[in-house]
Amino acid sequence: MLTLSQIQQDPDKVIQQLQQRGVCHAETLVHRLLNIVQTKKQQQDQLEKINHQLKEHAKTIAQWMKIKTAAQKIDSLKKEISCLKKQQQKEKQQIQGYAQGIQDILVQLPNVFCTTVPIGKYSQDNTIVHERFFIHSLPKVVVPHWDIAQKYDLIDFSIGTKITGTGFPVYKNEGAQLQRALIQFFLTEAIKNGYQEIMLPLLVNHATAFNTGQLPDKEGQMYKIQDHPFYLIPTAEVPLTNLYQKRILSEKDLPIKHVAYTPCFRREAGSWGSNVRGLNRLHQFDKVEIVEIHTPQQSFQAFKKMIAYVQQLLEKLQLTYRKVLLCSGDLGFTAYCTYDFEVYAPGQKKWLEVSSVSHFDTYQAHRLQLKYEEDEQQRKHWVHTLNGSALALPRVMASLLETYQTAQGIQIPSVLLPYAYHLRESTVFRV
RNA sequence: AGAGGGUUGGCGGAGUGGUCGAACGCGGCGGUCUUGAAAACCGUUGUGCCUGCAAGGGUACCGGGGGUUCGAAUCCCUCACCCUCUGCCA
Numbered sequence A: 001m002l003t004l005s006q007i008q009q010d011p012d013k014v015i016q017q018l019q020q021r022g023v024c025h026a027e028t029l030v031h032r033l034l035n036i037v038q039t040k041k042q043q044q045d046q047l048e049k050i051n052h053q054l055k056e057h058a059k060t061i062a063q064w065m066k067i068k069t070a071a072q073k074i075d076s077l078k079k080e081i082s083c084l085k086k087q088q089q090k091e092k093q094q095i096q097g098y099a100q101g102i103q104d105i106l107v108q109l110p111n112v113f114c115t116t117v118p119i120g121k122y123s124q125d126n127t128i129v130h131e132r133f134f135i136h137s138l139p140k141v142v143v144p145h146w147d148i149a150q151k152y153d154l155i156d157f158s159i160g161t162k163i164t165g166t167g168f169p170v171y172k173n174e175g176a177q178l179q180r181a182l183i184q185f186f187l188t189e190a191i192k193n194g195y196q197e198i199m200l201p202l203l204v205n206h207a208t209a210f211n212t213g214q215l216p217d218k219e220g221q222m223y224k225i226q227d228h229p230f231y232l233i234p235t236a237e238v239p240l241t242n243l244y245q246k247r248i249l250s251e252k253d254l255p256i257k258h259v260a261y262t263p264c265f266r267r268e269a270g271s272w273g274s275n276v277r278g279l280n281r282l283h284q285f286d287k288v289e290i291v292e293i294h295t296p297q298q299s300f301q302a303f304k305k306m307i308a309y310v311q312q313l314l315e316k317l318q319l320t321y322r323k324v325l326l327c328s329g330d331l332g333f334t335a336y337c338t339y340d341f342e343v344y345a346p347g348q349k350k351w352l353e354v355s356s357v358s359h360f361d362t363y364q365a366h367r368l369q370l371k372y373e374e375d376e377q378q379r380k381h382w383v384h385t386l387n388g389s390a391l392a393l394p395r396v397m398a399s400l401l402e403t404y405q406t407a408q409g410i411q412i413p414s415v416l417l418p419y420a421y422h423l424r425e426s427t428v429f430r431v
Numbered sequence B: 001a002g003a004g005g006g007u008u009g010g011c012g013g014a015g016u017g018g019u020c021g022a023a024c025g026c027g028g029c030g031g032u033c034u035u036g037a038a039a040a041c042c043g044u045u046g047u048g049c050c051u052g053c054a055a056g057g058g059u060a061c062c063g064g065g066g067g068u069u070c071g072a073a074u075c076c077c078u079c080a081c082c083c084u085c086u087g088c089c090a
Helices: A004-009 A011-020 A026-065 A068-107 A145-151 A157-163 A173-192 A206-211 A237-244 A296-317 A363-368 A393-403 A414-419
Strands: A127-132 A203-205 A230-232 A247-250 A256-265 A284-294 A321-325 A337-345 A350-359 A370-373 A380-382 A384-392
Touching: A004 A011, A004 A026, A011 A026, A026 A068, A127 A296, A145 A393, A173 A256, A173 A284, A173 A296, A173 A384, A173 A393, A173 A414, A203 A206, A203 A237, A206 A237, A206 A363, A237 A256, A237 A284, A237 A363, A237 A384, A284 A296, A284 A393, A296 A321, A296 A337, A296 A350, A296 A384, A296 A414, A337 A393, A350 A393, A363 A370, A363 A384, A384 A393
Parallel strands: A247 A370
Antiparallel strands: A127 A321, A203 A230, A256 A284, A284 A384, A321 A337, A337 A350, A350 A384, A370 A380
């Protein structure tokens, strides 16, 4: 969340950036916000004066209680008090209203963004900053992964539909094993790179979903449990980052680097076009997520390293990929800067997003109430949070099946062989 | 899920209606003593907001929210969490 002081410092810059992110009425919102803040402050002053008087009166009564003859004086003072209390009540209500108004505006403002972010409205305005092609010998007829999955009995989409509904695929045989191998590969790579593995709850409460920015912005995208105030996580980012809600870390605790594998659940309401097939978009999918917490001084260096880390995963899998710097209009609600990684799926002739690596600056820290204390001066500062998919499984699987298809079957990338105990032959033959 | 007990400052732990932001102990910080350290002793020690150049002043906060009262950490309601017992279950 943006803080009031952030906005007050340079309202015009905030307005401009919000507009560039596509926030409607950014100017009106910010101005209204600043107005309410001003009014609330004045009101607060008055309330505090009343509170002070009431406190004094209470003390006076306490004194008078000791004297028996003061009963009359007490009564008349009580009358005065009841008058003050009416005022107090009124002020309180108004202030509460203002506070709510401020909160209502603040929670709907997305983050500001980094100077390196290109200005643009749509994904076409994103900048492709890097591309890497890997040449694989493809068969004459290159097919999409859903055909491959069916041919070799790797994934059953229709049975998933019967069990649950569309978007819940069932992985079978080598499909399941390959999935497991990928998870294991991603986790092991992360651990080798200094990430601490965490296993997390898949259900979170309202506050947790708010802290990382999913609420109220993405309320409609999350599954909610009916009889409990819980949401199914749309990404491990939510519980993982929230491990540190309401904390003051000491500087020597930083950096924090975590990795977690979880299933993710998304309603994907409204985004189910006819071109969504196979593994391209699902309601439940697996993902390995990395989260880092840093001091502001170190976070940008760390961001670069995270990006490089995700990049080398794709290098190791030898999937053709490109790295995309998101433009202002395409940034996620909480992001200060984001790089997406897309892999090429030759069967569909499409680029599929498999990772989003984001720097959140202090936006999440504000909501999490997460600070760190400088070792030497004991001064407290907001931390910077970062996260990235490393990686999201289904589209990696899609690209992998399509990229590594041969006339005989699917060739398994050699880096996965240590993790794929049942796939030693390096090729899947099932017809 | 039912019954009972609990939630107080960095930690432990008092406090059941009146000047309580909260005894006491530990820890932390500063000092005395010491060549240095320990021990001992003395002092100090929560956070947010408003106001002030500052010193200071004001206000809010004893799990969250609401209520009773002139006055609430203390009484009432409610929610959350923790502990114990009973039940159920992977």
